[in-house]
Amino acid sequence: MKKSEISFDSIPGSARSEISLTICLKCAFDFFTKQLNLTPRTAYSELKKHLPEETDFTGASTARPHFFKTAETKKCPYCKAAKKWFADFRAIRIDAHPSFEKERKKLWTALKKASERFALWHPERTTMQIFSEWLERLNRRIDFANNQWLLDIGIETVKRYAPSNSWDEVLAEGVHRLQLSHQVDDEWHYERQWLYVSPRLYGNALMVQHLLSRSHYHGGRTFEGHLTLHEFVNRLRKTGYLAVQDITTHDAQEAFEQAIARLVETGPVAVYYAVDRNDYLARLKELYEKQFKN
Numbered sequence: 001m002k003k004s005e006i007s008f009d010s011i012p013g014s015a016r017s018e019i020s021l022t023i024c025l026k027c028a029f030d031f032f033t034k035q036l037n038l039t040p041r042t043a044y045s046e047l048k049k050h051l052p053e054e055t056d057f058t059g060a061s062t063a064r065p066h067f068f069k070t071a072e073t074k075k076c077p078y079c080k081a082a083k084k085w086f087a088d089f090r091a092i093r094i095d096a097h098p099s100f101e102k103e104r105k106k107l108w109t110a111l112k113k114a115s116e117r118f119a120l121w122h123p124e125r126t127t128m129q130i131f132s133e134w135l136e137r138l139n140r141r142i143d144f145a146n147n148q149w150l151l152d153i154g155i156e157t158v159k160r161y162a163p164s165n166s167w168d169e170v171l172a173e174g175v176h177r178l179q180l181s182h183q184v185d186d187e188w189h190y191e192r193q194w195l196y197v198s199p200r201l202y203g204n205a206l207m208v209q210h211l212l213s214r215s216h217y218h219g220g221r222t223f224e225g226h227l228t229l230h231e232f233v234n235r236l237r238k239t240g241y242l243a244v245q246d247i248t249t250h251d252a253q254e255a256f257e258q259a260i261a262r263l264v265e266t267g268p269v270a271v272y273y274a275v276d277r278n279d280y281l282a283r284l285k286e287l288y289e290k291q292f293k294n
Contacts, residue, residue, distance in 0.1 A: 006110050006118075008274075010103040011094055014159035014167055015268065017137060019057045020069070021089045023050075023280065025287050026081035027065035040292035047284055051119050051275060057091045087283035090276040095130060095268035097163050104272065111274055117281070121273040130271060131264045134160065135211065144216050150223055153212060154178040154195075154205035161201055161266050162187055170195070178205065178223070180239060200266075203241025206232075207263050229256060 008016060028050070032043030055061040062068070064078045075082060096104055111118045125133075138156055142149050155175055159167055170190050181189070181196040189196045197205070202223075209222040210232060220227060224235045233252040236242050242255060245262045249255050 006107075006114065008092055008107065009165070010100075010107055012100060012159075012163035012165050012167065014156075015095050015097060015100065015163045017093045017095075019091045019093070021052055021057050021062070021066055021091065022069040022073075022086050023052070023089065024065045024067070024076040024078060024081055024085055025087055025284060026085040027076060027079050029287075029292075030079070031065070040288065044284070044288045044292070048281065050280075051277070052089055054121065054123060054273065057089075057273075057275075085287065087280040089280055090278075092274045092276065094272045094274070095134065096270040096272055097268050099163060108272070108274075117276065117278050119273075119275040119277065121275070123271055123273070125271045127264050127267065127269060130268050134267070135208070138208075139212055139215070142212070144213075150209055150221070151175065151178060153209050154223065157205045157208045158188055158195065158197055158201050160268075161204055178202075182240070198244075199240035200244050203236050203239055203245070203259070204263055204266070206236065206239075206241070207259055211260075229253070232256075233259075 025047075028047055029040065029043055032038045032046060033040055036043075038046070052066055053061070056063070056066045059068070065076075067073075067077050069086065069088070073083075076085065094104060108120065111120055138153065142152055142156075146152075155171075155178065158178070173190075174193050175190075175195045176193040178195045178197060180199065180202040182199065184196050184198050187198045187201050206222045206224060210220050213221045220229075220232065222232070224232075227235060230252045233242075233255050236255075236259065242248075242259070245259060247255050247258045247262070249258065
């Protein structure tokens with residue numbers, strides 16, 4: 001019987017991110033056969049073990065034979081080989097949260113049984129590093145030229161705090177407004193395209209809006225307007241955010257720093273990667289048999 005495909009759907013979409021990395025197998029085979037003087041068969045055996053580094057996927061040190069492919073990519077940027085030599089790795093990153101740790105462990109058990117296809121990583125991260133990386137991904141994804149950027153950041157911040165598969169249904173209907181509410185039974189409530197959130201989540205959204213907009217021409221703009229740091233902290237106090245976060249200092253800078261620390265603590269606590277080598281292994285075998293095997 002055909003094996004069932006492993007699904008990542010048990011992990012909330014808001015906690016998953018994917019990166020595709022392309023490898024030029026012409027470059028890879030040339031390295032082993034021309035520089036190391038190995039036979040194509042030996043090169044094939046070595047390449048079956050190949051796995052890119054995390055820094056290749058993040059772009060921190062992506063180098064030959066790896067690159068990021070776009071719709072316009074027709075040839076290898078290094079050796080100019082045709083697209084038939086391309087193969088893809090798919091890295092699924094999970095920013096783990098206690099609310100779905102049971103589901104993540106069950107998924108990892110299934111992935112370990114497919115060890116040839118999936119490589120699993122658990123890189124060490126502090127909660128501050130995880131938060132900073134999330135901010136960076138969000139910063140790249142948000143269109144700050146679109147007037148909806150404030151709402152988009154607000155929604156993403158709520159999803160980070162409360163990861164859930166129910167967000168797919170909510171976002172399918174659409175969110176027209178994120179509204180502070182002191183009446184929600186839980187941290188958030190969705191009704192008629194309005195997302196009602198508690199003072200904690202509303203303040204979190206303001207914090208992330210303030211942090212990201214400072215690096216753009218908006219300069220500290222939030223749902224509450226364009227505010228100085230002192231004005232911003234006073235607004236957080238009036239919404240009830242500082243009280244619910246147990247921040248009592250009256251010094252604006254100190255209160256802001258404590259608010260950042262609380263914000264970081266409420267998010268993911270660990271990072272896991274599952275690297276899918278399925279396309280890579282299939283393309284590697286196909287090209288070896290067509291180009292090298294007698």
